[in-house]
Every structure is written in structure tokens, then in C-alpha cells.
Amino acid sequence: LQLDHALRQGLRAQQFVLHYQPRIDLHNGQMRSCEALLRWQHPERGLVLPGEFIGVAEETGFIVALGDWVLEQAVRQAAAWQDAGTPCPVAVNLSALQFHPGGLVMRVQQLLSTYGLQAHLLELELTESILIEDADEALARMQELRALGVRLSLDDFGTGYSSLGYLKRFPLQQIKIDRSFIATMHSDAVDAAIVTSIIQLARALKMEVVAEGVELEEQRQHLRELGCDQYQGFLCSRAVPASEFHACWLQPR
Numbered sequence: 432l433q434l435d436h437a438l439r440q441g442l443r444a445q446q447f448v449l450h451y452q453p454r455i456d457l458h459n460g461q462m463r464s465c466e467a468l469l470r471w472q473h474p475e476r477g478l479v480l481p482g483e484f485i486g487v488a489e490e491t492g493f494i495v496a497l498g499d500w501v502l503e504q505a506v507r508q509a510a511a512w513q514d515a516g517t518p519c520p521v522a523v524n525l526s527a528l529q530f531h532p533g534g535l536v537m538r539v540q541q542l543l544s545t546y547g548l549q550a551h552l553l554e555l556e557l558t559e560s561i562l563i564e565d566a567d568e569a570l571a572r573m574q575e576l577r578a579l580g581v582r583l584s585l586d587d588f589g590t591g592y593s594s595l596g597y598l599k600r601f602p603l604q605q606i607k608i609d610r611s612f613i614a615t616m617h618s619d620a621v622d623a624a625i626v627t628s629i630i631q632l633a634r635a636l637k638m639e640v641v642a643e644g645v646e647l648e649e650q651r652q653h654l655r656e657l658g659c660d661q662y663q664g665f666l667c668s669r670a671v672p673a674s675e676f677h678a679c680w681l682q683p684r
């Protein structure tokens with residue numbers, strides 16, 4: 432497969448980079464954390480977004496090596512911000528293929544120790560597919576990660592197989608409302624009801640709730656009224672390179 436070959440070559444040639452999108456506290460407007468998002472700086476095609484290559488990387492299994500690079504890069508960056516006196520929790524997306532093989536917990540522990548990062552400054556975003564594939568296995572992994580002090584978040588909530596029972600069963604600190612619901616919440620009463628329900632559920636379960644894909648002021652306003660904790664989205668900022676993130680969001684002014 433040509434793309435697979437190009438991806439492997441790209442990793443060797445250091446063409447991958449992480450961009451960071453801020454998350455804003457809806458109660459006080461302050462930046463609270465960020466999500467690391469993978470970008471491929473292709474010499475001819477320019478900046479390639481993950482939608483164009485994550486699927487293939489998962490099919491071929493390359494996501495395991497690529498995801499490991501992402502994890503190390505994110506931990507290294509979070510540690511650098513921590514050591515500069517401007518700590519900021521960084522969230523990393525994990526693919527199911529990274530989650531199941533036994534090495535993940537040891538690898539996370541090793542990275543935290545190598546870079547001297549406080550565990551609470553690393554957040555792992557899991558998808559519902561990770562939870563349903565092998566629920567007992569996933570629960571065991573999550574408990575081990577929690578024992579390290581890492582935070583666990585459920586990404587794209589509402590789009591998958593969302594068994595509500597899972598929210599109670601798994602040790603999650605955060606739920607992220609998928610941006611497809613946010614996009615239509617001001618025009619579609621059903622989506623507005625879904626968003627409202629997810630926020631109420633998260634609050635009842637004492638989990639933090641984050642809305643993603645917020646593009647409009649009216650969405651932000653509505654989310655704040657509903658009691659949503661944080662948002663991320665183009666209304667505030669897209670994902671930006673680390674240096675820009677540091678200059679815009681972490682430098683004391």
C-alpha cells in the first residue's frame with residue numbers, strides 16, 4: 432500500500448508534528464488544558480490532517496508505532512511546559528490498537544518517569560470502541576492507568592455504542608460530547624436534547640464534560656447555561672504548533 436509506505440517513511444523523516452488545541456473553562460473563560468492533534472507535514476502535499484491517514488494507519492497496524500511517537504512527543508511537551516513553570520494538561524488520542532496490547536501501561540509509566548511529568552498533566556482520550564471490544568480487559572487497563580495518576584477521557588461520546596452502563600463501570604474522569612451534536616444543537620431540538628442529557632448525566636456521575644467543535648458564540652452561551660464544564664473549537668482557536676500555543680496561551684501577560 433502506497434500510503435502505508437509513505438507514512439512509515441514520513442515518521443523516519445520526522446514529518447509528523449503535534450498541534451495543540453486549547454480547552455476553555457466555561458465557568459470563568461480561562462484556558463484549562465489542551466488536546467494534542469497529529470498533523471503530517473508532507474513535503475509536497477503540505478499539512479495533511481489525520482482524517483486522511485489514521486484509517487489506513489489503523490488498517491495496517493502502523494498506528495501502533497505512530498501512536499507511540501505521539502504519546503512520547505506529547506509527554507515531552509507537557510514536561511517542558513511543566514518545567515518552564517507554565518503547566519498545562521495535555522490530552523492524547525489513543526487508538527484501540529494501542530490500548531489493548533499489554534505494553535501501554537508500562538510505556539506510559541516509563542515516559543512519565545523519563546520526562547519527569549506529573550501524571551495528572553497527561554490525559555488519555557479513549558473511544559467507545561475501545562471499551563466495547565473487550566470490556567474486562569479495558570477495565571483492567573484503565574484501572575492500571577488510573578493507579579499511575581493519569582486522567583481518562585471518553586472521546587466522541589454519543590457517536591458509538593454508548594451503553595450508559597459503561598459510564599458507571601469505567602473509571603473515567605471526563606466525557607467529550609462529539610462535535611456532530613454541537614454543530615446542530617442550535618437548529619435541531621433533538622440534538623439540543625442529546626447535549627442537555629449528556630451534560631446532566633456527566634454531572635450526576637461527577638465527571639467533567641467537554642464540548643468539542645464549538646464554532647459559534649450561541650453554542651458556547653447555550654453550553655454554559657446547560658452547565659457544561661469546558662469547550663474546545665474554532666470559536667476559540669484551532670490546534671496550533673507548540674510554540675504558538677505557548678506564546679498565546681501559557682505565557683503570563
Ligand code: G
Pocket residue numbers: 467468469480481482485498501524525526
Ligand atoms: O485534527 P483532526 O480534526 O483532523 O482529527 C481528525 C481525527 O483524528 C479525530 O477524530 C482525532 O481524534 C484523530 N486524531 C488526531 N490526532 C490523533 C492521534 O494522535 N492519534 C489518534 N489515534 N487519532 C488522532
Ligand code: G
Pocket residue numbers: 452468524586587610643644645646663664665666669670
Ligand atoms: O475526534 P476528535 O475529538 O479527536 O477530533 C478532534 C478534531 O476536531 C481535530 O482534528 C480538530 O481539528 C477538529 N476540530 C476542533 N475544533 C473544531 C471545530 O470547531 N469545528 C470543526 N469542524 N472541527 C474541529
Ligand code: NA
Pocket residue numbers: 466524556586
Ligand atoms: Na480526540
Ligand code: MN
Pocket residue numbers: 586587607609610643
Ligand atoms: Mn472527539
